[in-house]
Amino acid sequence: MESIEFKSELSALIPHLRAFARNLCNDATQADDLAQETLLRAWKARESYQEGTNLKAWAFTILRNTFYSEKRRSWRRQPLDPEVAEATLVANDDASASMELLALRNAMNRLPDDQREALILVGAGGMPYEEVAEICGCAVGTIKSRVNRARNALAVILETNEAGFSSDANMSADDVFDDLISQADKLSGPTPA
Amino acid sequence: MENPRENMVAQRSRQRRLGQHLRQLYDEVVSEEIPDDFLKLLEEADQKAKKSTQSDSDASSGDSE
Numbered sequence: 001m002e003s004i005e006f007k008s009e010l011s012a013l014i015p016h017l018r019a020f021a022r023n024l025c026n027d028a029t030q031a032d033d034l035a036q037e038t039l040l041r042a043w044k045a046r047e048s049y050q051e052g053t054n055l056k057a058w059a060f061t062i063l064r065n066t067f068y069s070e071k072r073r074s075w076r077r078q079p080l081d082p083e084v085a086e087a088t089l090v091a092n093d094d095a096s097a098s099m100e101l102l103a104l105r106n107a108m109n110r111l112p113d114d115q116r117e118a119l120i121l122v123g124a125g126g127m128p129y130e131e132v133a134e135i136c137g138c139a140v141g142t143i144k145s146r147v148n149r150a151r152n153a154l155a156v157i158l159e160t161n162e163a164g165f166s167s168d169a170n171m172s173a174d175d176v177f178d179d180l181i182s183q184a185d186k187l188s189g190p191t192p193a
Numbered sequence: 194m195e196n197p198r199e200n201m202v203a204q205r206s207r208q209r210r211l212g213q214h215l216r217q218l219y220d221e222v223v224s225e226e227i228p229d230d231f232l233k234l235l236e237e238a239d240q241k242a243k244k245s246t247q248s249d250s251d252a253s254s255g256d257s258e
Binding site: 011023032040043044101119123151 | 216231235242
C-alpha cells in the first residue's frame with residue numbers, strides 16, 4: 001500500500017484508537033499516550049500490514065499489545081482515580097445518567113483483563129466477534145464466553161454494590177447525592193422539621 | 194413469590210441499558226475532536242520517512258505498477 005494511502009486510512013482510525021485506549025486505561029492522558037504510541041508503532045510497522053486485510057483489527061492488535069506490555073511495567077499500576085473518572089464524565093449534564101456511567105466504569109475495572117477487553121471491543125466498540133477474536137488471538141467461542149461472563153459479572157457488581165462504587169469513590173458518589181438532594185430541597189422548599 | 198416473567202423482563206431491560214451505557218462510553222470518545230498532536234505525529238513520521246527514502250532513492254524506484 002502506498003504510504004499516503006496507509007497514512008490516511010490510519011488517520012481515519014484515530015477516533016477508534018482513542019476510544020479503545022480510553023476504555024482500557026480510564027485515564028484520558030494515559031489513554032492518549034497509548035493511542036499515540038500505537039500510531040507510531042503502526043506507522044513503523046506499515047510494511048508488515050497486508051493490504052486488503054482489516055486495518056482496524058491490525059491497529060487494535062498493536063494497541064492491545066502495547067497496553068499489556070506497558071502495563072506490565074508501569075501503566076495502570078495505580079488504581080483508577082475516582083476524581084479523574086468523574087471529571088471525564090462531568091460533561092454529561094444528566095447527573096443520574098453520568099452517575100450510572102461512572103458506576104459502570106468502576107464495575108468494569110473490577111473485571112479480569114480478558115473479560116474487560118472483550119466487553120470493551122464487542123459491547124462498547126460494537127466489533128464483530130470474529131474481529132475481536134483476531135485482535136485477542138483466540139477463538140471466536142472464547143470471546144463469546146468472555147463477553148457473557150463479563151456481562152453477568154457486571155450485572156452482579158452493579159446490583160450488589162448499588163451504585164457500583166469502590167470504597168474510595170464513595171466520597172464523590174455522596175457529593176453527587178448531596179447535590180441532587182439540595183436541588184430537590186430547593187424545588188420543594190424547606191423540609192419540615 | 195417472585196414472578197419469573199417479570200424478572201426476565203426486568204433483567205432484559207437492565208441488560209439493554211447496560212449495553213447502551215457501554216456504547217456511550219466508547220462513542221463519546223469517538224465523537225470527540227481529534228487533538229492536533231495526533232495528526233502532527235503522523236505528518237512528522239511521514240516527513241521523516243520521505244527524507245530517508247530520498248537519501249537512498251536509487252535503492253527503490255517506482256513501485257506503482
